[in-house]
Amino acid sequence: MVSNIDDMSTEDLLKILLSRADEPHSSENTDDSSHELSIYDDDEIILESDVGIDYSNLQKVLSKRRFRQADKMTYDLICKAVSKPVGSYFTSEDIRYFPEADLLTLDKLWNYYSNGMFGFTVQREFFNDASQDLPTFKYWVGWKDNILQDHDYPADKDMLEQARPGFLPCLCNWKGKVLFITNQIIVHDFAARLDTIAPD
Numbered sequence: 001m002v003s004n005i006d007d008m009s010t011e012d013l014l015k016i017l018l019s020r021a022d023e024p025h026s027s028e029n030t031d032d033s034s035h036e037l038s039i040y041d042d043d044e045i046i047l048e049s050d051v052g053i054d055y056s057n058l059q060k061v062l063s064k065r066r067f068r069q070a071d072k073m074t075y076d077l078i079c080k081a082v083s084k085p086v087g088s089y090f091t092s093e094d095i096r097y098f099p100e101a102d103l104l105t106l107d108k109l110w111n112y113y114s115n116g117m118f119g120f121t122v123q124r125e126f127f128n129d130a131s132q133d134l135p136t137f138k139y140w141v142g143w144k145d146n147i148l149q150d151h152d153y154p155a156d157k158d159m160l161e162q163a164r165p166g167f168l169p170c171l172c173n174w175k176g177k178v179l180f181i182t183n184q185i186i187v188h189d190f191a192a193r194l195d196t197i198a199p200d
Helices: 010-020 056-063 067-081 092-096 100-113 120-129 134-141 156-162 185-197
Strands: none
Touching: 056 067, 056 100, 067 100, 067 156, 092 185, 100 120, 100 185, 120 134, 120 185, 134 185
16 A cells, blocks of 8 residues: 555555566567567467457557557547547546446557556556555646646656556547546546455
C-alpha cells in the first residue's frame, strides 16, 4: 500500500512496477526503426476476441512503439467491442460486461510492447495501491488535466523513458478527450472487471 505518493519519484514507481512484473523485454538500439519489437509468434500469443475483432493492426502499431496512435486505436477498438460508434462515452454497464477475451488481449499487448510499463492490469495495481482514490491515482500515472492535448504526451520515442508507469492507455477519443479522466468512474469499472477475469 502506498502511504505517501507525493514523496515517490518516477524511478520509485517504476521499481515497484517492475518488481511485480515479469522480466521485461528490451531493445538495445535507440534509433526509431530499432524500436520495433518482434511480434509474438502464433504459439506465444493469440489475439483472442469474443466478438470477432482483429487486433493485429494494434499489435503492429505497438510493436513499432507508436504509442499515441495505439492509444487512439485502443479507444476505437473498445467502442467496437461494446457496439458503440466512435466518439461515444462508456457507461459502467459497458465495462461490467466488456468481452473478457478482448480486455485480456488489449492488456497483454500494451503490457508486452511497453516492457511492462503500460496496460490495464498495471493501472489496476496502482489504482488499488492508491486505495482507489482517483486524484491520487491520476497523480501517480501522470494524468494532470481533464483533457490531454498532444503536447501532454511524451514523444513516442521518449514514452518509455518520460511517461509514468500506467500512463497508457488513456483512451483518447477522436476529440482529444481522455475518457478515463473525464469519466472517472470508468477507472474503477475497468479495475473491477479485471478483478473478475484476471484476479491478482
